[in-house]
Amino acid sequence: MATLNNTTSPTPSILPQVSVLDFFMPGSTSMITTIELVLSMNNYARPLFVCLLLLLPGRHICRYIWGLAETxxxxxxxxxxxxxxxxxxxxxxxxxxxxxxxxxxxxxxxxxxxxxxxxxxxxxxxxxxxxxxxxxxxxxxxxxxxxxxxxxxxxxxxxxxxxxxxxxxxxxxxxxxxxxxxxxxxxxNKTTVFEHQEGKWKRTKVRSIRPLSTVVMKEEEKKELVEDIEGFLDSGARMWHTNRGIPYRRGYLLYGPPGTGKSSLCLSIAGRFDLDVYVLNISDIDARAMNTLLTELPSRCVLLLEDVDAIGITQPRQAEANTERAKKDSAKPEGKLPLSNLLNALDGISSHEGRLLMMTTNHIDHLDPALIRAGRTDKRIELPHADKDVMFRLFCMVFKRSTSDIQDPGKPTEDDAAIEQYAHEFVGKLPELEFSPAEIQSFLLEHRGSARIAVEKAQQWMARTREERKKMKRADSFVRVSDLLHFTKQIARILLDWGGKSIHICVGLIANSS
Structure with a gap:
């Protein structure tokens, strides 16, 4: 009896029943059985499981409601x-x-x-x-x-x-x-510069405004330029032009040798009138892209075309109508953008109004007359090499002390009267209209610590600069001679080829006739 009581019978294994759900989702019956077993063993598992079931669809419901509210x-x-x-x-x-x-x-x-x-x-x-x-x-x-x-x-x-x-x-x-x-x-107090990138205007530079007083040029021409732009940007100027059927545009051409301050003057003008500068490099765009860019210009801005003599639009419009053979024979460069398209974009029927057009060039004689005629270029301003007045003002601008300068206690300060005396001596040692303001300013900045030393080394600098120019001219002449020799060789090779073919043709004709 005791033996029977002590004998334990093995617990029968519970086999999960196979349901129809297993045919569609294999293993689903076992998973449900396991979940029921866990829920029966822990009192906290059931509410946690219910919260989990509510959380999953609740997240999607919240997203749906938020999407409706946002829409x-x-x-x-x-x-x-x-x-x-x-x-x-x-x-x-x-x-x-x-x-x-x-x-x-x-x-x-x-x-x-x-x-x-x-x-x-x-x-x-x-x-x-x-x-x-x-x-x-x-x-x-x-x-x-x-x-x-x-x-x-x-x-x-x-x-x-x-x-x-x-x-x-x-x-x-x-x-x-x-x-x-x-x-x-x-x-x-900053000037924003935009350039075109991938067919859109993009801000590329933000510069502090350069006062017009720091641009050294003829004061009369500077005053006339400022007054002319003030009149154009006046609040009633647009209506005045509209009432008279005159296009509300203004164009300026700044010409002169390199380093005479053409670009600096453009930036100073933009800063003086709180205008943004849009630099258009037309050497790498076509007519369609240019029209799009000009259409997106704001109503008040400076449209700057730098070095228009070097970007391939200087040939006359008559050359555009010539044959392909005539274009190849032309000595003038051919740009990607025809000159006629540029002219139509600047002042054609669909041109943009309200902007200041400023063009700069180092060689005004290379420009097509149609580009700089009256109506497209209202004022021409020449910025030549430095005369005595420009050299004097450059010297005073570099060496005279400003109230905002940080004074160096270790260096003696020179008063304005002494600086002006040194300036007269400096001007007396240099010839007029030979050196650009940029060259002179670069030399003065090199010796900005002492006006006396700048005067003493002026003639030495002048001799060194002249010698460097001679070297550059010799190098340029050598390049031109090399180009000429290369061109001559090509012509000679073409003539020889042509002559050989002619002889071959003549021999063939003689043979056929015999």
Whole structure:
């Protein structure tokens, strides 16, 4: 009996029943059985499992509800990376606390994202902006979110950002106005330079405004130029032109040898009137791209065409109608953009109004008369080599002390009267109209620590500069002779080939006739 009582029978194994669900999802019956066993063993497992089941669909439900709310109740503004608005928004976002807490950021180097003076003291300063995600922030007690993503833009990729928020679109536009105001504060007293990249205008430089007083040229011509531009940019000038059917445009040609301050004058004019500079390099664009770029110009700006004599548009328009053979024989270079297309874009029926056109050239005699005729070029300003007045003012500008200069206690200071005396001595040692203002200024800056030493070494510098010019001329002459010899060899080879073919043809004719 005891034996029977002590005898334990083996526990029968529980075999899971096969259900129809296993035919569609193999192993589902075993999984359900295991879940039921776990839930029966722990009192806390059942509510946790219920919460898990609710959480999975709840997440999708929340996303669906948020998507509906964003679609029907939120406003969104899209910003392209090629737009200047992109710089305004990213610059503001990069300074916000939520951007500093972002787990995903895009790093930028240098001036492209910062204008602070502290960044100038660092080498390759870094700034960061949120990237590849959605980032929420509060503005004027409204919930906004900033999205950044990468999208395809033809054969390349670029960043595309959107800013969205609930409520009236006016609040969102107010936010963009705020970003613009902050951007303009940072660019105050600076000149922004734009260049075309991949068919779009892109900011490439931000420079401190150069005062017109630092541009050394004839004061009368400078005064006339400033007064002429003031009249053109006057608030009633556009209406005045419209009432009389006169195109609201103004064009200027600055010509003279290299180093006479043509580009510096353009930048100073832009800074004087708080205008942005748009540099158009027409040597690498076609007519369609140029028309698009000119259409996107703002109403008030400086359109700068530098060195128009060296970019292949100087041949007359008559040459464009010649045959291909005549084009090959022409000695003048042929650019990618025909001159007629440039002229139509600058002042044709579809041309843009309200801009200042400034062209610079080192050789005005190389330009086609149609490009610089009256109506396209309203004023021509010559910037020659330095005369005595220019040399005197350059000397005083470099050596006279400014109130904002940092004084070196170890160096003796010279008063303005002594500086002017040295300036007269310096001018007496150099000839007029031989050296460019850039050459003279470079020499003076080399000896900016002492006006006396600059005067003493003036003639030595003049002799060295003349010798360097002679060497450059000899090198240029050697290159031209080499080119001439190469051209002569090619002509001789062509004549020999032609002569050989002619002899062969004559021999063939004689043989056939016999």
């Amino acid at each position: 029907y109740f939120a406003s969104t503004v899209h910003v392209s990376q090629s737009s200047e608005v992109y710089d305004m928004v990213v610059l503001w976002v990069a300074s916000q606390p939520f951007a500093h807490r972002a787990r995903s950021s895009l790093a930028h180097v240098g001036w492209r994202r910062t204008f602070s003076s502290e960044s100038d003291k660092q080498k390759k300063p870094l700034s960061y902006s949120p990237w590849d995600g959605t980032f929420y922030f509060m503005y004027e007690n409204h919930l906004f979110w900033f999205r950044s993503a990468e999208k395809d833009a033809g054969y390349r990729k670029e960043e595309a950002i959107t800013v969205s928020g609930f409520g009236s679109p006016a609040v969102l536009k107010q936010f963009f106005d705020h970003c613009r105001d902050e951007y303009l504060k940072l660019t105050e």
